[in-house]
Amino acid sequence: MLSRRRFIKLCASTAAVWSIGASVSRLIVESAAPAVPALLYHRVGYGRDHFTVSPERFAADLAFLVKRGYQAISLDAFQNFILDRDVKLPEKPVLITFDDGYLDNYQNAFPILKWYGMTASFFVITGMLWEQERLAPQHIVEMAEAGMSFGSHTVTHRSLSELAEEEALSELADSKVTLESILGTEITFVAYPKGSYNQRTIRLASQLGYVGGFSTINGRCYKDTPDFILRRIPIFGFDRDLARVMAERGRLQ
Numbered sequence: 001m002l003s004r005r006r007f008i009k010l011c012a013s014t015a016a017v018w019s020i021g022a023s024v025s026r027l028i029v030e031s032a033a034p035a036v037p038a039l040l041y042h043r044v045g046y047g048r049d050h051f052t053v054s055p056e057r058f059a060a061d062l063a064f065l066v067k068r069g070y071q072a073i074s075l076d077a078f079q080n081f082i083l084d085r086d087v088k089l090p091e092k093p094v095l096i097t098f099d100d101g102y103l104d105n106y107q108n109a110f111p112i113l114k115w116y117g118m119t120a121s122f123f124v125i126t127g128m129l130w131e132q133e134r135l136a137p138q139h140i141v142e143m144a145e146a147g148m149s150f151g152s153h154t155v156t157h158r159s160l161s162e163l164a165e166e167e168a169l170s171e172l173a174d175s176k177v178t179l180e181s182i183l184g185t186e187i188t189f190v191a192y193p194k195g196s197y198n199q200r201t202i203r204l205a206s207q208l209g210y211v212g213g214f215s216t217i218n219g220r221c222y223k224d225t226p227d228f229i230l231r232r233i234p235i236f237g238f239d240r241d242l243a244r245v246m247a248e249r250g251r252l253q
């Protein structure tokens, strides 16, 4: 039997036609529904590319979130939210995510997160674990012991939708096994490299035991957001005003 949540998700994905009136009422209902904004960072340092924010900017972002009453949640708490389990989330939850597993996540972001009492989730490319500028297993263990969460960003960071099936399968499976052997806990989320996924990606990830996949589609996550097309709010080096970024890139799609 379909659960209520599955039924609603099914309806949401099959109902293609909305009258104007229905759209308006849906917007009103959804804007009041519990939502988790998932912020997407990559690097924290002094690089001048769009994917790097300075430590000062990252600290200012966290200070802003604390001041506004946001509380960072773990991937486990987020999993309970999307699976509709009866768990109480903070009144203003936020999921802070990092893609690509750069070493500066440990060197620069981790101390700032601890200072502000925040937690974050790191999506790691496991084939790069021993490279110079990337996280190594000992960093991951130390960060996890301090309450940080981890997920897969595959083994080689290739676009999953463009790979042959067996390659896509091993990207999803091998990265999961590697992280699980480092952490001794189950890895249940993947962030798709370059935001690339298709129906096969979703099927394979689901069969392997993942419960959710993060895309790079802008928006917040609601209980009826498809589990394997989770939305995020990307943060770039040139951004200056997190409130505005969250409002603009986190609005309903």
Ligand SMILES: [Zn+2]
Binding pocket: 099, 100, 153, 157, 192, 193, 194
């Ligand atoms: Zn990436």
